Amino acid sequence: MSNPLYVINVEAAIYREDKYLIIRRSEKEEHAPGVLSLVGGKVEEKIAENNVLENSLKREILEEVGIEVSNAFHYIESNSFVSDKGYMVVNIGFLCKYESGEPKCVSKDEVSEVHWMSYDEILSNPKAPSWLKASLKKAESVRLRVEKTI
Structure with a gap:
């Protein structure tokens, strides 16, 4: 990327059951x-x-963990941060429902482990950074609203 004004990043809170x-x-x-x-x-x-x-x-989900998600994307939040290289990153988070495939580390240069974890396991995990916990709290709120409408 040649000196962009912003890097646009997308991320998925992918859920399967709980x-x-x-x-x-x-x-x-x-x-x-x-x-x-x-x-x-x-x-x-x-x-x-x-x-x-x-x-x-x-594309990122398939490249990194080899699974498919449903086409129903639910907006969670947007935020920004400065990357380690000094780029301003705009990050947009979505809630996605797992559809198919067995999650695995497809891209070892990007992902070293893959886990299905409960909401409480993530929040109590000392290795989970604060921004992950904050995003998951918002994702869980959206998931509960979405599940009520189904």
Whole structure:
């Protein structure tokens, strides 16, 4: 990427029944190596497309953990931070329902572990960073609202 104004990042709180898919980021990652995280990644520079956030997130999920999620994406939050390389990152989080596939570390350079964890397990895990816990609290609130409407 050649000196962008912003890097756009998307991430997914993927749920299956009462558990969320959590990854441990590879130690090779530039940003937050080795920490527990949601699945996600950068929106790639390419030609204009519709549903760029959703398509980017589905691609990242497949590339990183090898699973499919439903097409119903539920907005959780947006925030920004400065990356370790000094780029301003705009991060957009979505709630996604697991659909198919067995989660695994497809990209060892990006993901070192994959776990299905309950909401309470994540919140009580000392290795879960504060931003993950904050995002999960919002995701759980959205999930409970979505589940009520189904």
